[in-house]
Amino acid sequence: MIDEKFTGNGKVLLLAGGGKIYTDLAARFVRSERALEDIAASPYSRRIVENILASGHRAALEFDFFLFGIEGYSRVTETQLVRKRLASYLIKSGRAELNGKRRFSVVYPREAAEFQAPVTLPDGREARLSGRDLAELTRQWYDAGLSAGLPEEDLRYLKPQATEFKAIIGMNAHALLDWFAIRCCRNAQHEIRDLAWKMLRLCRRAAPDLFAGAGPNCVQLGYCPENALQNARCKGRIMTKDEALALLREHGRHSPRREEFEKE
Incomplete structure (x- = not known):
């Protein structure tokens, strides 16, 4: 397993x-x-x-x-x-030959692991597979490849991103x-x-x-630089960059104008 x-x-x-x-x-x-x-x-x-x-x-x-x-x-x-x-x-090697001793470990959201969907197998049969089923099938294929003498550095191409x-x-x-x-x-x-x-x-x-x-940026800056991309949970609670600039302009605290620097 x-x-x-x-x-x-x-x-x-x-x-x-x-x-x-x-x-x-x-x-x-x-x-x-x-x-x-x-x-x-x-x-x-x-x-x-x-x-x-x-x-x-x-x-x-x-x-x-x-x-x-x-x-x-x-x-x-x-x-x-x-x-x-x-x-x-320094990332632990996925290429080193460990003679089948490498653990086939996966990390994924529980929802993705348990979600089942209908699939058509290569021989035309229908089946319902979960994310967990797909990971287990890949593990079996990987172990069979090791037994057949294929190098782990080649077999790992078919490992999931959940590895x-x-x-x-x-x-x-x-x-x-x-x-x-x-x-x-x-x-x-x-x-x-x-x-x-x-x-x-x-x-x-x-x-x-x-x-x-x-x-996060809102803590370090005091406002959210994401503007229109601000997370929905933050809207109305954390001021965006555009809102912060508008507030400064409203109070007459404009940023220095370019011509003021050109006088130097």
Whole structure:
């Protein structure tokens, strides 16, 4: 039988990161004329970190790095995850020859696993199959291929996107804030949103000063930049970017005009 798991139950561990924070040291180095040894010996400054976050000058955040171990997520989420290129990924191999010892693990929504639909088999017979049935048939085909001596790197082409992936992920604090802004949003696909929120909770515990204001864009910006694409559950509760700009104009607080910059 297949090793079946359901979305929302993935595991995330913080393997490294937090404790000593280097963002304040990096920021102090840029502005201070003191000797490097003196800067390195300076006590940690929460105020400097808060100023960096408030100013939006996030380059110093790239000197704090966090390492996560994850399992129990599907290849669907892997595809979305690796779109964030400012990160390091080490993904458990699906190619290595394990002589049939590889677990045929799938992760999918319970509704998709249980949904049944009529299908026509190649020999013309009719059948009703669930998502779970399809995964089990693929497992049987895969095992038969192993027994026939086909290499696993070829057999895996027919594995479903529900196949579980396991990985080690490394991101610096700057990249994490950007990633949380997108993937903690209610518009994100539910499985990667689950991953993002679990990572964020770990980061908040490990480095609360760095991640106190972290979260989806609406938390970090104070408005939703999605505008017309705003999630239905947020409409009327969270101001959109267009609504925020309209409110500023109404109160006469316009953005600087181009001609004001051209005078310089």
